[in-house]
Amino acid sequence: MSESVIELKDVHVRYKARNSTFRNRQYVDALDGVSLVVRRGQTLGIVGESGSGKSTSAKVLVGLERPTSGQVRFGGEPVRSFTTSVRRRLGRILSVVFQDPATALNARMTIRDALLDPMQVHRIGTRAQREAKVRDLIGLVGLPSSTLDALPGQLSGGQRQRVAIARALVLDPQVIVADEPTSALDVSVRAQILNLLTDLKNELGLGMVFISHDIQTVRYLSDEIAVMNKGRVVELGTAQQVFDDPTDEYTRSLLGAAPSLLEPHLTT
Numbered sequence: 247m248s249e250s251v252i253e254l255k256d257v258h259v260r261y262k263a264r265n266s267t268f269r270n271r272q273y274v275d276a277l278d279g280v281s282l283v284v285r286r287g288q289t290l291g292i293v294g295e296s297g298s299g300k301s302t303s304a305k306v307l308v309g310l311e312r313p314t315s316g317q318v319r320f321g322g323e324p325v326r327s328f329t330t331s332v333r334r335r336l337g338r339i340l341s342v343v344f345q346d347p348a349t350a351l352n353a354r355m356t357i358r359d360a361l362l363d364p365m366q367v368h369r370i371g372t373r374a375q376r377e378a379k380v381r382d383l384i385g386l387v388g389l390p391s392s393t394l395d396a397l398p399g400q401l402s403g404g405q406r407q408r409v410a411i412a413r414a415l416v417l418d419p420q421v422i423v424a425d426e427p428t429s430a431l432d433v434s435v436r437a438q439i440l441n442l443l444t445d446l447k448n449e450l451g452l453g454m455v456f457i458s459h460d461i462q463t464v465r466y467l468s469d470e471i472a473v474m475n476k477g478r479v480v481e482l483g484t485a486q487q488v489f490d491d492p493t494d495e496y497t498r499s500l501l502g503a504a505p506s507l508l509e510p511h512l513t514t
């Protein structure tokens with residue numbers, strides 16, 4: 247097993263329920279004792295229905311949400327407080343690709359500026375080195391260099407998600423957290439984005455956390471799979487174990503559900 251980059255140990259996250267009132271306080275246990283390990287160069291798939299706690303797990307992993315209790319361990323050490331410097335370190339090691347590339351990119355920034363920005367914020371390289379990196383990245387995600395002069399609104403959804411992936415790679419992260427990265431896209435381009443993520447994982451040795459409600463998509467990309475239900479990890483194992491020999495009833499019900507629309511594209 248390769249080394250752990252980041253892990254959650256018995257993490258609980260409790261939110262005030264959205265319909266909670268001052269008189270009638272109600273809480274939601276979004277995470278109810280979640281333990282997960284993200285390993286260098288490996289893809290951890292997280293699958294579960296809407297509301298099972300997938301996105302909250304991702305937010306805790308990247309430091310956007312703090313656990314109510316439990317531990318986040320980073321490079322084997324517990325994170326004791328989420329100071330700005332810890333968040334900056336986390337931000338360089340893990341980066342996120344969200345569901346909707348339209349909201350992830352600033353509509354008034356050219357693609358070139360959107361890709362230069364993280365390097366400027368972290369004061370990385372000279373202007374010439376940053377420009378060269380941006381040209382390399384846009385090629386790496388399969389887009390022509392003319393894309394750099396465009397605004398997000400001039401690109402298709404699939405092209406925008408490629409740009410969002412390039413942006414996630416700017417700081418050379420060890421792990422990319424991709425939260426439903428294809429669900430806002432046309433079915434016809436979903437497989438292309440999944441193939442791009444697989445190629446990048448193989449070429450760059452990237453670790454990945456891939457979140458989806460579609461177990462077939464998760465299977466295609468993942469080394470290990472965590473199945474979540476109601477804030478808990480109900481099954482955790484290699485992709486093969488989870489598919490061939492699921493121990494949990496809920497996993498079996500997910501596997502028994504209708505096959506993915508993506509499956510025919512992915513298996514050819």
Ligand SMILES: Nc1ncnc2c1ncn2[C@@H]1O[C@H](COP(=O)(O)OP(=O)(O)OP(=O)(O)O)[C@@H](O)[C@H]1O
Pocket residue numbers: 261262263264274275276294295296297298299300301302303459
């Ligand atoms: N900021 C918040 N305030 C209150 N409740 C929240 C908040 N964020 C999430 N929740 C609740 O926590 C639970 C877990 O939500 P989460 O978004 O992690 O699930 P999910 O599996 O990612 O779902 P989806 O697939 O719909 O994104 C849900 O019941 C959700 O309504």
